[in-house]
Amino acid sequence: MKVIWKSKIVEEEQVKVDFHDRGYQFGDGIYEVIRVHNGKLFTMKEHLDRLFNGARKIEMELPFTRVAVEELLIELVSVNRLDTGYVYFQVSRGDGIARNHFFPTLAESTPVLSGFTVVMGRQIEKITSGVGAVIIPDMRWLRCDVKSISLLGNVLAKNEAKKANVQEVIQHRDGILTEGSTSNIIVVKDGSLWSHPDDNYILAGITKIVALTEARKLGIPINECTFDIAILNTADEVFLLSTTAEIMPIIEIDGKKIGAGIPGPITKKLQKAYIAAIENECGKIL
Numbered sequence: 550m551k552v553i554w555k556s557k558i559v560e561e562e563q564v565k566v567d568f569h570d571r572g573y574q575f576g577d578g579i580y581e582v583i584r585v586h587n588g589k590l591f592t593m594k595e596h597l598d599r600l601f602n603g604a605r606k607i608e609m610e611l612p613f614t615r616v617a618v619e620e621l622l623i624e625l626v627s628v629n630r631l632d633t634g635y636v637y638f639q640v641s642r643g644d645g646i647a648r649n650h651f652f653p654t655l656a657e658s659t660p661v662l663s664g665f666t667v668v669m670g671r672q673i674e675k676i677t678s679g680v681g682a683v684i685i686p687d688m689r690w691l692r693c694d695v696k697s698i699s700l701l702g703n704v705l706a707k708n709e710a711k712k713a714n715v716q717e718v719i720q721h722r723d724g725i726l727t728e729g730s731t732s733n734i735i736v737v738k739d740g741s742l743w744s745h746p747d748d749n750y751i752l753a754g755i756t757k758i759v760a761l762t763e764a765r766k767l768g769i770p771i772n773e774c775t776f777d778i779a780i781l782n783t784a785d786e787v788f789l790l791s792t793t794a795e796i797m798p799i800i801e802i803d804g805k806k807i808g809a810g811i812p813g814p815i816t817k818k819l820q821k822a823y824i825a826a827i828e829n830e831c832g833k834i835l
Contacts, residue, residue, distance in 0.1 A: 572641025576699025580639035638664030679800035680716035687720035737786035786813030
């Protein structure tokens with residue numbers, strides 16, 4: 550399999566990670582995951598916007614252009630003949646110099662761009678039937694708006710979902726609902742959507758942004774504000790959103806049914822609109 554390594558496409562066997570890479574030693578870097586349908590990268594523009602914005606937020610000077618990254622991603626999908634799946638790519642702050650908490654200059658250490666492709670079909674059963682979740686405190690850091698490769702907080706949270714034998718956790722900070730471990734969360738109440746605003750407490754998810762855009766087109770009211778986790782006690786519908794999960798209904802939380810315990814009408818309406826958005830950009834999908 551071909552991969553991206555130090556801004557070039559090479560065979561995976563050629564990759565050699567420097568022991569002093571800051572991504573390896575500090576988790577000092579950012580990443581993106583882009584879904585591929587019919588060999589086309591869905592919402593690549595939005596993902597690259599977030600990558601370059603993330604670099605600015607963590608004061609990482611990038612030695613390559615946006616166009617160069619876009620061309621590499623398209624080429625990688627092509628040479629690996631990826632039809633349906635995703636591309637993972639990341640940028641660490643650099644390698645080649647001894648461990649030091651201070652940021653190196655671009656002259657001292659060049660950021661390392663790497664990436665790979667994964668074959669992965671759509672999770673149709675879960676998208677259609679729904680999944681479970683559990684509520685836990687949000688114990689992560691306070692820059693969740695940065696899509697950092699340092700994911701220990703998310704991994705610990707996801708492990709709580711695994712222990713509970715459910716798909717996801719729903720996190721809260723002092724009673725305010727934030728997001729999942731690897732997804733955004735939207736609540737439906739009395740015909741309106743409730744979503745945490747895009748600030749430092751959550752990641753501005755691309756799937757969420759697309760879904761809210763489609764909701765506005767459909768005339769569905771949206772509340773982007775902070776709200777109490779207690780809303781889940783009377784929610785009509787709840788769903789999670791992510792690049793690989795798309796719009797996935799949550800039909801049970803902490804063992805209790807949400808609404809009728811089946812995917813609700815607004816969730817289904819948004820799923821249909823989301824599929825239309827994918828097909829508009831990538832062509833017909835199953």
